[in-house]
Amino acid sequence: MAVKDYIRERFFPHIWCAGCGHGIVLNSMIRSIETLGMSKNEIVMVSGIGCSSRICGYVDFHTLHTIHGRALAFATGVKMSKPELNVIVPMGDGDALSIGGNHFIHAARRNIDITAIIMNNRIYGMTGGQYSPLSGAGTLATTAPYHNIDPDFDVVKMAMAAGATFVARTTTYHAKETTDMIRQAILHEGFSVVEVMSQCPTYFGRKNRLGSAVDMMKQMKSITAPIGSKAARENPEIIERGIFCQEEKPEYCSEYDKVIERATQGQGV
Amino acid sequence: MAKPKLKTHTIDRDWCKGCSICVEFCPKDVLEIDDMDKAVAARKDDCIACKLCELRCPDLAVEVRTDKD
Numbered sequence A: 001m002a003v004k005d006y007i008r009e010r011f012f013p014h015i016w017c018a019g020c021g022h023g024i025v026l027n028s029m030i031r032s033i034e035t036l037g038m039s040k041n042e043i044v045m046v047s048g049i050g051c052s053s054r055i056c057g058y059v060d061f062h063t064l065h066t067i068h069g070r071a072l073a074f075a076t077g078v079k080m081s082k083p084e085l086n087v088i089v090p091m092g093d094g095d096a097l098s099i100g101g102n103h104f105i106h107a108a109r110r111n112i113d114i115t116a117i118i119m120n121n122r123i124y125g126m127t128g129g130q131y132s133p134l135s136g137a138g139t140l141a142t143t144a145p146y147h148n149i150d151p152d153f154d155v156v157k158m159a160m161a162a163g164a165t166f167v168a169r170t171t172t173y174h175a176k177e178t179t180d181m182i183r184q185a186i187l188h189e190g191f192s193v194v195e196v197m198s199q200c201p202t203y204f205g206r207k208n209r210l211g212s213a214v215d216m217m218k219q220m221k222s223i224t225a226p227i228g229s230k231a232a233r234e235n236p237e238i239i240e241r242g243i244f245c246q247e248e249k250p251e252y253c254s255e256y257d258k259v260i261e262r263a264t265q266g267q268g269v
Numbered sequence B: 001m002a003k004p005k006l007k008t009h010t011i012d013r014d015w016c017k018g019c020s021i022c023v024e025f026c027p028k029d030v031l032e033i034d035d036m037d038k039a040v041a042a043r044k045d046d047c048i049a050c051k052l053c054e055l056r057c058p059d060l061a062v063e064v065r066t067d068k069d
Ligand SMILES: Cc1ncc(C[n+]2csc(CCOP(=O)(O)OP(=O)(O)O)c2C)c(N)n1
Pocket: A049, A050, A051, A052, A053, A067, A068, A091, A092, A093, A094, A095, A096, A099, A119, A121, A123, A124, A125, A126, A127, A132
């Protein structure tokens, strides 16, 4: 199917600002699904609130646009009742790791078969540029006019520590890599996290004088390198891209099936 | 295997927001922003049909068709 067959064309042009990285994530995600040859009916996309979460409205799958930070809780409900469907949850960095931090930890811990895509633009775009847990120390935001003092946070380390069994990071500059990682994340059985570093030229870019969307993408190219590459080994400032973990562990819905089996056979306590 | 050849390169002017991402990252300098702030394929003959513009457009405004599609 062509890209346009996966979207709700009537809502285009979309609401995102010119050059917003979230559009590139949408573009890559559709192409991943296209390569997988999945039917639109097999996919449920669940999102919370934020510029990033608006992605749900643009795709022609089963979609739920829910509450800020709570998308994974809704997604867990969907997946538990219809485990045969593929559940994808696109989230902003604020949505996933500040207000939704607890849901994120426990979805990862349970290793429920959901694909979480963290569109990390290091700011609250939708509400006017407040700093997020991913802004990092020393950055500027509407709510940090004298520089942010909150220490940096790391989506990858956080996801791995909490128990996610597929964890990857890429950027919107690396669109082909993003497509491939999302494809692998969807195929993985268990909780998968793909952090896509994304640009918000309107708030993060403007506040931190990072220039245009193009400049921000060039910066993401220069500050990242593949895991274990020479560039990454030689420069501790480099942010690594790639797949950090990919392992098999009991998946939550499969474990729950065993509970159902025990209960129906009267093998309870 | 022969490399794919460009058949059509289209940019949806209603969807394009003129962000220049396609223009800046085209390896062959095929594209430019016109005076209406929209991207246009000004030098189509130089296009190698790599589709990078299509993949990176945040507005899904670019469609590159080749003889292999
Ligand atoms: C319960 C609740 N608290 C706060 C808000 C206000 N709010 C809406 S979006 C948002 C943050 C958006 O940031 P992020 O999740 O990083 O996504 P982005 O807009 O940057 O893509 C906030 C705080 C809300 N809608 N609901």
